[in-house]
Amino acid sequence: MKRRKRELLPKTEPLKHDPIEDTEYFKSIIEEVDKEAESLVDPEIRFGRFSFIEREKKRILKEKYNIDWKTTEEMNPNWDFI
Numbered sequence: 001m002k003r004r005k006r007e008l009l010p011k012t013e014p015l016k017h018d019p020i021e022d023t024e025y026f027k028s029i030i031e032e033v034d035k036e037a038e039s040l041v042d043p044e045i046r047f048g049r050f051s052f053i054e055r056e057k058k059r060i061l062k063e064k065y066n067i068d069w070k071t072t073e074e075m076n077p078n079w080d081f082i
Helices: 024-040 049-065
Strands: none
Touching: 024 049
16 A cells, blocks of 8 residues: 555644633733734844744743743744744
8 A cells, every 4th residue: 555645744743832821811911012022023033033032022921920931932842943
C-alpha cells in the first residue's frame, strides 16, 4: 500500500494558551496591552518580532496589572516561532 506524503508528516499538537486568557478581566485589557506592546517594539524588526512583542506584553501585564501570563512560546516549548 502506497502512503501519501501527508500521512508521513509528524503529527502536530494544537497551540496551547495560558488559561488566564479565558478570563473576562484579561479579555477586557488585552487590546490595550497589545497596542502598547506593539508600540514599544522597533517597527524595523521583522524577523522574530512576535517574540519581542510577547515579551513586552508579559512585562506590561506583570507591571501594570500584576498578572503572571505565560507567553505562547512558554506554553508551547516544542514549537518554533519566528
